[in-house]
Amino acid sequence: MARALKLAEVERIPILGTESIVCGFHLVDYIWTDIFSSLPAASTYVLITDTNLAKLYLSQYQESFQVAWAHHNQASAAPRLLTHVLPPGELSKSRATKSAIEDWMFSEKCTRDTMVLALGGGVIGDLVGYVAATFMRGVGFIQIPTSLLAMVDSSIGGKTAVDTPAGKNLVGAFWQPKRIYMDMAVLSTLPPREFSNGMAEVIKTAAIWDSAEFDVLESSSVEIRRAVLGGTQDGDSGLTLATRSAEQTLLQRVIAASARVKAYVVTHDERESGMRGLLNFGHTIGHAIEAILSPQVLHGECVAVGCVLEAEVARRMGHLSEVGVARLVRCLRAYGLPTTMDDPLIRGLASSEQLAEVRPQRLMDVMGVDKKTVGTQKRLVVLKQLGATLELKPTNVSDALILEVISAGVLVKPVGDGAVAETVVVPPGSKSISNRALQLAALGKGVCRLRNLLHSDDTQVMMAALQAMGGCEFAWEDGGDTLVVTGGGGALHTPATELYLGNAGTAARFLTTTVNLIDSGGESTVLTGNARMKLRPCAPLVDALRANGCTIDYCEKQGSLPLRVSHSGGRGFPGGRIQLAASVSSQYVSSILLCAPYAQAPVRLELVGGKVISQPYIDMTLAMMAQFGCHVQRISETEYLVPLGAYENPAEYAVESDASSATYPLAFAAITGRQCTVPNIGSASLQGDARFAVDVLRPMGCTVEQTATSTTVRGPPRGQLQALGDIDMEPMTDAFLTASVLAAVAPGNGGVTRIRGIANQHVKECDRIQAMCTELARFGVTAVNHADGIDVHARSIDELTRATPSVHCYDDHRVAMSFSVLACVAPGGAELRERRCVGKTWPQWWDVLARDLVSSPSVVVVGMRGAGKSTLSKAAASALGLTFVDMDEYLEQQVGQTIPEIIASEGGWPAFRAHESRLLAQALTKDFATGAIIACGGGVVEAPDNRTLLQRHMSSNGAVICLTPNMDQVAEFLSRDKTRPAYAAGDARDVYERRKPLYRDASNYEMLVDARLPGAWPKIEQEFVRLVSFASGRDCNRVDLAHSSYFVSLTAKDVGEYLENGRLAAVTAGAHAVELRADLLAAIDEEDVLAKVQWQFAMLRHATSLPVVFTVRTVAQGGAFRGSDAQRLSILHAAIRWGAEYVDVEVDTHAAALYAARRNSLIIASHHDPTGQQLRWSQCEFTTEILYRARACGDIVKLISFANQWSDNMDCLEFTRRHHSQETPLIALNMGYEGQMSRVLCPVLTPVTHPLLAAKAAPGQISVQQINVARATAGLLPARKMALCGTPIQHSPSPAMHNAAFSALGLPHVYGLFETAEASELADLFAAPEFGGASVTIPLKQSVIPLLDQLTPAARRIGAVNTVIPAGGKLLGDNTDYLGIVGCLRRSQVTAFPKATALVVGAGGTSRAALYALYTLGIGSVMVYNRTAQRANELVAEFSELFTSLVAVSDLAALESPDYVVGTIPASDLVYPDSLFAKVGVALDMAYKPRWTPLLESANRHGWSVVPGVDVLIEQGIHQLEKWTHLTAPTKIMADAVYTKYNADN
Ligand SMILES: NC(=O)c1ccc[n+]([C@@H]2O[C@H](COP(=O)([O-])OP(=O)(O)OC[C@H]3O[C@@H](n4cnc5c(N)ncnc54)[C@H](O)[C@@H]3O)[C@@H](O)[C@H]2O)c1
Secondary structure, X not given: OOOOOXXXXXXXXXXOOEEEEEEEOOOHHHHHHHHHHHOOOOOEEEXXXXXXXXXXXXXXXXXXXXXXXXXXXXXXXXXXXXXXXXXXXXXXXXXXXXXXXXXXXXHOOOOOOEEEEEEEOHHHHHHHHHHHHHHHHOOEEEEEEOOHHHHHHHOOOOEEEEEEOOEEEEEEEEOOOOEEEEEHHHHHHOOHHHHHHHHHHHHHHHHHHOHHHHHHHHHOHHHHHHHHHOOOOOOOOOOOHHHOOHHHHHHHHHHHXXXXXXXXXXXXXXXXXXXXXXXHOXXXXXXXXXXXXXXXXXXXXXXXXXXXXXXXXXXXXXXXXXXXXXXXXXXXXXXXXXXXXXXXXXXXXXXXXXXXXXXXXXXXXXXXXXXXXXXXXXXXXXXXXXXXXXXXXXXXXXXXXXXHHHOOOEEEOOOOOOOOOEEEOOOOEOHHHHHHHHHHHHHOEEEEEEEOOOOOHHHHHHHHHHHHOOOEEEEEEHHHOEEEEXXXXXXXXXXXXXXXXXXXXXXXXXXXXXXXXXXXXXXXXXXEOOOOHHHOEOHHHHHHHHHOOOEEEEOXXXXXXXXXXXOOOOOOOOEEEXXXXXXXXXXXXXXXXXXXXXXXXXXXXXXXXXXXXXXXXXXXXXXHHHHOOOOOEEEEOOEEEEOOOOOEOOXXXXXXXXXXXXXXXXXXXXXXXXXXXXOOOOOOOOOHHHHHHHHHHOOOOOEEEEOOOOEEEEOOOOOOOEOOEEEEOHHHHHHHHXXXXXXXXXXXXXXXXXXXXXXXXXXXXXXXXXXXXXXXHOOOOEEEEEOOEEEEEOOOHHHOOOOOOEXXXXXXXXXXXXXXXXXXXXXXXXXXXXXXXXXXXXXXXXXXXXXXXXXXXXXEEEEOOOOOHHHHHHHHHHHHOOEEEEHHHHHHHHHOOOHHHHHHOOOHHHHHHHHHHHHHHHHHHHHOOEOEEEEOOHHHHHOHHXXXXXXXXXXXXXXXXXXXXXXXXHHHHHHHOOOOOOOOOOHHHHHHHHHHHHHHHOOOEEEEEOOOOOOHHHHHHHHHHHHHHHHOOOOOOOOOOOXXXXXXXXXXXXXXXXXXXXXXXXXXXXXXXXXXXXXXXXXXXXXXXXXXHHHHHHHHHHHOXXXXXXXXXXXXXXXXXXXXXXXXXHHHHHHHHHOOOEEEEEOOOOHHHHHHOOOOOEEEEEEEOOOOOOOXXXXXXXXXXXXXXXXXXXXXXXXXXXXXXXXXXXXXXXXXXXXXXXXXXXXXXXXXXXXXXXXXXOOOXXXXXXXXXXXXXXXXXXXXXHHHHHHHHOOOOOOOEEEEEEOOOOOOOHHHHHHHHHHHOOOOOEEEEEEOOOHHHHHHHHHOOOEEEEEXXXXXXXXXXXXXXXXXXXXXXXXXXXXXXXXXOEEEEEOOHHHHHHHHHHHOOOOOHHHOEEEEXXXXXXXXXXXXXXXXXXXXXXXXXXXXXHHHHHHHHHHHHHOOEEEEEOOHHHOOOOOEEEEOOOOOOOOOOHHHHOOOOEEEEOOOOOOOOHHHHHHHHOOOEEEOHHHHHHHHHHHHHHHHHOOOOOHHHHHHHHHHHHHHHO
């Protein structure tokens, strides 16, 4: 009797309707039994395999065949089992082998009832399957995959093929196997590289399909590897469930899950018409690489690189997050797979000829002939997250994007002037802090949530290594934003393979000590890295550890990696007294310190061998060890005592942004003359490089504002950086590269910068000092290499080479990022040859540079159809120089169908939404990522994917503005709009109600669009332009705090009260901002508070352009709000959404959240003490504590107490002086009558009242006028003399106008006349100490220029000055004539300016200001008429560059009627033909005597709006006054004064 059968317990997986995939361990008996009992009988079984497998398994199969048959059917003889063994490898997969097999089968007389079995990897499976498919037109076929790749991929799906010289798999057939038997026990004999090869497919499948599965793969690499490569072959373990180990169960789960996905996809799309294409993720690019590198590099290895590149494409398209890409990379690496072409595995396997062939264009060409390419359109599987794809099929991707991703280099172009002036950039987490935090948390006890961890090559290798030593568990939360580390308390074991650390210095140094802590597992551990790493020194650390008793050997070059650390001696890390040379790298010191608590004896670390390098990094290590519960004692300058014990993991640890990375955006601001804020690094940072702004940029001429936690830098005008002379950069060595590129274009202060104290930079990722010298030379800049530094000899920007230098980055992120900053101003930009090296610390750098620094992210507009999205967006686009994008039009044009066509087509609405999502991502991240305003379709927020896209846009500094409509007006509008399908009656309202929360979710700004608001549509348009400027950071409308400033507190219950007769303008005279106290509004206690407050806010917006200070104060805070805290907070948050420039919040538990959410609004953190008992100014701990708490959650601090005696004001003043801070300005004052003096003395943003206000907002509040009178009396506001200069001026209304303003504002100044025709006579006037400013008129507007120090750009372009402003001892020439014209025309606008045409009459001095005004308004098409054509022509030649069309005309009668006419000649007998006024327009005449000039009379006769010259005079005077006094002008008082004088004279 035959032996008993060993029938395995199996799991079956369905495919194409039958459960024909069988998984288990030790399946041989099961296989034959199953074949005999459940498949049609065959006369001959042909088993084909390769020699590798034949050796291992063939006899088993032969023996089992007989045994199983005997059990199956004792009556008849067994059928034939023929076996055929081929050489292993891809070469066997040929037509020749196929024919040979067929001929052999014929010779063996195989007939149609033959069953063919393929026992082997994918090669055997594909080849034998194809034989079966065609032999006698097809015979039965069984797959017994033995490689991991064959199990999860090639055996499933019925694709069979052979290779031809023209390419792989080009000839073949679809032929489904009857059964697929996966015997996981055979994996134990699989070579390790083949295991990794298969894992590429497993990871790929999880990445496209199943996020939970991906998590398992990510966190269980050690166990899975062990299950495959160790131990399953012993006996029958795993045959039954009872004998299956945990690791075997895990392995089966992972393989079955992957096979199940493939089976599912094949079942739903057998012939690859759609979904099956998903399995090609990573394969489009992967195959192109494979075509060049095969057979040296395996399929899975090429696919791994392909997956990373295709994931990067998805990220660029805006779908996959950065974290997603980083996790994919880490996971692939954990299974020994390469992730870039630079991987040592690939470099080691492929020949140099092959590697040279892997050029981007060659890869593109290969992809072009890929079977998956349709026509010329490339299609890639686009991930939207790990575990899900954008579409259920591959997506069209542009060649340009693919090329960009696979290219090694990047071209950085010089930056123009048009971009945003202010940006906020949050650099990724600090590498040093991230690596330390990882090491500490991994060694610590308990769970620690790490936030803002750097995702980079460096931290990835660190994590992979820690995981390989089993020291801890990692899991991701919040979609990858948080890493949850479960520490192992210091118990480590020997990793399965050597630890490959790439070029990650920190990881290499830290782990050199860590590895010695291993106390279980194998004999030794090898630490190795890439070629560059193998040159970097580690001898001092190894020497110290050896001397301490650790056994460490160099495997190659002495003094560098690779190292072998042996664990056999069992001595681990002895500890005790250790001497270490710390003059080369502080990482050695940190390495020992971090592990010291786990040594066998307390470590006493003594630093020897000269000056200790980079002490700040050592301090950082000590501070962080303390945060994890280990307090190191510093016994002397160079000696540390570390107690024993395990780290206690804090529940949460937020990693500070990297200060070295922050130097690049700050340097960008410095070099381009813009402003950049890094909001989470300040003077309190542990990082040495945090001093870069103060110690390097400030001396170079930048304005630097640094708080404890933030840094803002504004560069000097381009080209005006100062050289540093001698500077020691030892405390921030990594920042020397950034300093060097700035020094290269810092010709001021002698032009030479000598940086010292950076000797260690010779041995970083490359010899950085030499690298800087070599690469700066490419720009034409000379730099000299020194042993401990570099000298840089600056050139002016204009002298840099005009060509585009090609910069070698030495695989060094800092070299690449530094030169990208220089490229932004170099005349030809620069090509940086290795784009990817920034992955080390800032993988998104190129995106940040392109979208946040060079220009700002586009603004997106959402809202209901009919709310005005397109109209307003177009207006904002033309006003701000943005590109306008209508998403609907863009979609139609990209898809090639109209929207109704798409919706009417088979796919219907889902098809439309799919296009919308795809193209929204494409628009936001590629086509219109920056510099555009994108108006979306009304329903864009319906799809969750779109909301995610918009949220991602917001989280990377983008603005999404939601227009909140008046639904009555929308319904009315839609009923008139016949171009689009109508909503059924009432529907639009329902749709809106449903979408409201979706709109809110997917936007960060909101604006009310309601024609009932004052000023109606033109005002709405202006308001929108302002909101776009604010939200995009172009103009945040902030008060200039360099001068005394005031905000007027409105106290009415309804803003509507201020709207009549210019009351608001009167009330705000002198003030710089207006406060809206929401708690005082009538609506505040009713239902629907938010909507009501929003309405009031919008009315205020429409009535004034001053910044708004928004607040809600409770009764306890001296206000009137009685609602809940949650309500108050929601109103304050809403104010940020509405774009309030300032939001005032009481310092309490909620203030920090508001501060964190403030975007471009500034937070005034206040504390009010209405009693004056608690908030005392002198020697009061409570007050200082409040001050510091307020500084932590405010941009401005406001402390308000109550004066119980007059001297409290002096204490308050003293307190303000003592705590003055430029970074966080302080408003401090006392309420109450006795506190009035503190209001007089308060330097910034003093709250004021106005006589016209019915009530005061606080007791003791006084007006700007009162304050100024008091200041003048107290000797704090010296009287100035202003004058009108020119001739004739005796009848000018200017003195009346300005003097009325001075007295209304309480200013002691006097405006007089200085009549002269000679500019030289003005010199004494201008030089007088009491000179406060001058108006300049004919004939001095040009001749005055030589007396001035500087001109504004407007005055320079116009070529004339009408205003002189003394500022900081210098005289500035400005021109407000054009501002007068701009203001008047804006108010009487009839036709949108970009569409309008204008005529300027005259070609003298005033016409120049008129042309500049028209240009400022955005009018593109202008004509000039002058009696003498010659002068008109000259003017046209000089100004034509400002306009699309500027022409001189000679015959007014021949003109088509323009929209605007501006007269600039004295009233004369010129006759204006009727035809000029044929359409409705506006005429403005600069001449104001007589009031009715011929131009205005003719225009008026034809029903035109007219602007008399006297109005322009008033308007320009208002601007003058504001420029001299820095106060908001009392416009009505000025106008009244002019008209009184003017009417009296005329
Ligand atoms: N048909 C499809 O859908 C499909 C999908 C993917 C890949 N493929 C094809 O699969 C082939 C690659 O398959 P592969 O990676 O399995 O290569 P392979 O068949 O060459 O096997 C790899 C190596 O491992 C050996 N081996 C396999 N199982 C073993 C075991 N259990 N113990 C010891 N050694 C073992 C083999 O002898 C061979 O040397 C390629 O030709 C590829 O085109 C086909």
